[in-house]
Amino acid sequence: xxxxxxKGTDDILSPxxxxxxxxxxxxxSWSERFGFELGMTPLFEATELFERGVGESTEVVxxxxxxxxxxxxxxxxxxxxxxxxxxxxxxxxxxxxxWKASYSGPMFRYEKPQKGRRRQFFQVGAExxxxxxxxxxxxxxxxxxxxxxxxxxxxxxxxINSLGDPSDRSAYEAVxxxxxxxxxxxxCADSVETLxxxxxxxxxxxxxxxxxxxxxTPVEMMSPTAKEAYETVKQRLTLLxxxxxxxxxxxxxxDYYTRTAFEYIATGLDxxxxxxxxxxxxxxxxxxxxxxxxxxxGVALGIDRIILAMGDPVLPPSTEAFVxxxxxxxxxxxxxxxxxxxEGSKVETVFGGRSLNxxxxxxxxxxxxxxxxxxxxYAQGQVTYRELRSGAETQVSIEEISQCLKP
Ligand code: HAM
Numbered sequence: 081x082x083x084x085x086x087k088g089t090d091d092i093l094s095p096x097x098x099x100x101x102x103x104x105x106x107x108x109s110w111s112e113r114f115g116f117e118l119g120m121t122p123l124f125e126a127t128e129l130f131e132r133g134v135g136e137s138t139e140v141v142x143x144x145x146x147x148x149x150x151x152x153x154x155x156x157x158x159x160x161x162x163x164x165x166x167x168x169x170x171x172x173x174x175x176x177x178x179w180k181a182s183y184s185g186p187m188f189r190y191e192k193p194q195k196g197r198r199r200q201f202f203q204v205g206a207e208x209x210x211x212x213x214x215x216x217x218x219x220x221x222x223x224x225x226x227x228x229x230x231x232x233x234x235x236x237x238x239x240i241n242s243l244g245d246p247s248d249r250s251a252y253e254a255v256x257x258x259x260x261x262x263x264x265x266x267x268c269a270d271s272v273e274t275l276x277x278x279x280x281x282x283x284x285x286x287x288x289x290x291x292x293x294x295x296x297t298p299v300e301m302m303s304p305t306a307k308e309a310y311e312t313v314k315q316r317l318t319l320l321x322x323x324x325x326x327x328x329x330x331x332x333x334x335d336y337y338t339r340t341a342f343e344y345i346a347t348g349l350d351x352x353x354x355x356x357x358x359x360x361x362x363x364x365x366x367x368x369x370x371x372x373x374x375x376x377x378g379v380a381l382g383i384d385r386i387i388l389a390m391g392d393p394v395l396p397p398s399t400e401a402f403v404x405x406x407x408x409x410x411x412x413x414x415x416x417x418x419x420x421x422x423e424g425s426k427v428e429t430v431f432g433g434r435s436l437n438x439x440x441x442x443x444x445x446x447x448x449x450x451x452x453x454x455x456x457x458y459a460q461g462q463v464t465y466r467e468l469r470s471g472a473e474t475q476v477s478i479e480e481i482s483q484c485l486k487p
Pocket of ligand 1: 197206207355357359362377379384
């Protein structure tokens, strides 16, 4: 049997997984600091949820969903994104008022696989449901920006735009369609197809950039209230010291966006895959799903791309110390290991009754900084504490080991 994972998916293993762990922990920490509780929704949902929510005209729903029938004949799809599920969950739970949820997990899209474009990819995200306040848009943009800085994604640019209210958006779409139809003979075949299904997305086509450069933008046709909201978002970002660049052509690939839309561009990556995150406001999504209007705004970031942008940093293993046992002291060593782990230290050991020399060699191979030898001194509550870099060796009391290990 072929042991490679399915096309477009990856086994994420050590040492690469060290960077993943760091990124996931950072997201956990930042989202918690911003007041987000953890939320978890199923990996698959009724296909209808995504057709209604993400939109039947989007590429994601038309071409990229993993859809299957279960044994009872229901049409289900692996989730291509998380937002529709969170709005469904909010409505299903009968929650009223403002609700904040952060999440992380795999998403599935049948893409043409390449670097940074996977069929199973990993997102972290955050959604605030139940408020129209534009200050919250700015807070969401700030959260993801702080997180990207913390994990060390270099040269991140935050791009923002407003798509206006739903009525502004339909009026804009009509104007754009006329404008594009006047230039249809200069559009590529893909854009001609997109124009008939999802005209806003033609603005995303890199091949047609020169043609669409002068196209009307949504901002020009916004209602005064949507304009005011957009101004508030921008003022707040300035106040919060989050640099941004307005991109009036930013339209996003999912149908549910109204008003604020934004993306995080890692300028060091290839243009086709340099969006490390994106999001926006989706005040019409609840209505699309089940007829109940509920405002919301959120963001999702692609970890696969973030790791690429970080340039695969070589991170040290997290193990702080290796415990080895002198002959006859393996039970005592196990007690020391258990105690240190209980105190919060990250320690490893070798099992299988190997000689002290073999254990020490195995420990040195792991690039660990400290080796603790449990032997004769144990009866007096002492172990040998050796720092590998300096070679310094001291007797330390068992009570003090955790203290010594603290950086
Ligand atoms: P999205 O822009 O489709 O938005 O995806 C967000 C991020 O997921 C992208 O910026 C990218 O980094 C990553 N991503 C998307 N597709 C792939 C792929 N095939 N391979 C690797 N990475 C990928 C959403 O999913 C919305 N749910 C975001 C949102 C949350 N809007 C409001 N709330």
